[in-house]
Amino acid sequence: MRKAGQLAAQLLDHLAPLVQPGVSTLELNDEAERWTQAHGAISAPLGYPGASGVADFPKSICTSVNQVICHGIPNAKEILKDGDIINIDVTPILDGYHGDTSRTFLVGDPSPLARRLVAVTEECLERGIAAVQPGGRVGDIGAAIQEYAEEQGFSVVQDFVGHGVHRTFHAEPQIPHYGTRGKGKKLRAGMVFTIEPMINEGTHEVELWDDGWTAVTKDGKLSAQFEHTLAVTKTGVDVLTRSPVAVVV
Numbered sequence: 001m002r003k004a005g006q007l008a009a010q011l012l013d014h015l016a017p018l019v020q021p022g023v024s025t026l027e028l029n030d031e032a033e034r035w036t037q038a039h040g041a042i043s044a045p046l047g048y049p050g051a052s053g054v055a056d057f058p059k060s061i062c063t064s065v066n067q068v069i070c071h072g073i074p075n076a077k078e079i080l081k082d083g084d085i086i087n088i089d090v091t092p093i094l095d096g097y098h099g100d101t102s103r104t105f106l107v108g109d110p111s112p113l114a115r116r117l118v119a120v121t122e123e124c125l126e127r128g129i130a131a132v133q134p135g136g137r138v139g140d141i142g143a144a145i146q147e148y149a150e151e152q153g154f155s156v157v158q159d160f161v162g163h164g165v166h167r168t169f170h171a172e173p174q175i176p177h178y179g180t181r182g183k184g185k186k187l188r189a190g191m192v193f194t195i196e197p198m199i200n201e202g203t204h205e206v207e208l209w210d211d212g213w214t215a216v217t218k219d220g221k222l223s224a225q226f227e228h229t230l231a232v233t234k235t236g237v238d239v240l241t242r243s244p245v246a247v248v249v
Contacts, residue, residue: 001166001229002240003095003099004098004240005099006241006243008092008099008100009101011035011092012101012102014031015028015032019080019086019107021081021084024076024077024078024079025075025078025080025086026075026076026078028061029059032090040094041092043060043091044091044092044100045059046060055211059073061074061088062088063086065078066084066222067217067222068214069198069216069217070087071213071215073214081108082108083109083110083114085104085105086107087104087105087223087226088103089101089102090102096167098165098166099240100165100227101241102225102226103226104122104224104225117154117224120152120199121149121226124145124148124197124199125195125196125226127144128145128177128195130144131144132236133236134232134233135186137183137184137185139181139182140181141177142175142176142177145178146178155203156177156198157204158177158178160206162176162193162194162227164193165193165229173193175193175194175195177197190231191232192232192240193229193230194227194230195228195230196227196228200221201221201223227241228240228241228242
């Protein structure tokens with residue numbers, strides 16, 4: 001899991017310089033797929049089964065721009081513009097194990113509000129991680145995230161949650177990014193799961209596009225997300241997808 005996690009982190013590091021005005025989300029996808037294959041891995045999102053009546057996911061990464069909360073589908077017509085924010089979510093499979101991580105990147109010079117939303121969202125992830133300890137509860141994680149996000153005037157998406165991950169992409173336990181301290185499943189050493197808060201500028205409510213994948217804010221306002229895969233240890237937590245070279249935005 002650590003090898004897969006580090007490969008995922010390195011993939012985001014590789015894509016970071018390419019996030020520029022004038023670049024299409026399809027170009028980001030195609031480079032991610034090339035790089036993943038060159039490193040002996042495959043892309044878990046590509047061909048991931050859709051819900052009943054929904055086509056399988058058609059691309060190798062998710063690119064969620066501005067009001068897109070998650071699961072944005074890369075395409076040639078979506079060109080990044082100065083002032084955008086974009087979440088890139090990658091999950092390479094290496095030797096059968098999934099490394100799942102995402103970051104929200106600034107494109108050019110976004111507004112102060114967009115910058116603050118992104119910074120708050122990253123801090124939400126760090127506060128969620130800090131709440132992980134053996135003997136704690138899943139609700140401790142959600143409470144830490146929700147309290148901080150709402151203090152800052154933002155809202156937490158409740159329709160999508162973190163999840164267990166290993167040889168299976170999505171497994172138990174579910175990790176909501178809202179909740180009550182002391183409630184929920186007990187955390188124990190050996191658990192591996194993602195924490196991936198999606199924080200909205202306005203309402204937490206979600207709408208789904210007709211493609212069956214793309215989730216957007218109901219009010220059309222901005223959304224940001226950061227994600228790590230982590231393991232609960234006997235003494236605390238080990239973040240498997242943290243990059244030694246990642247730059248805080």
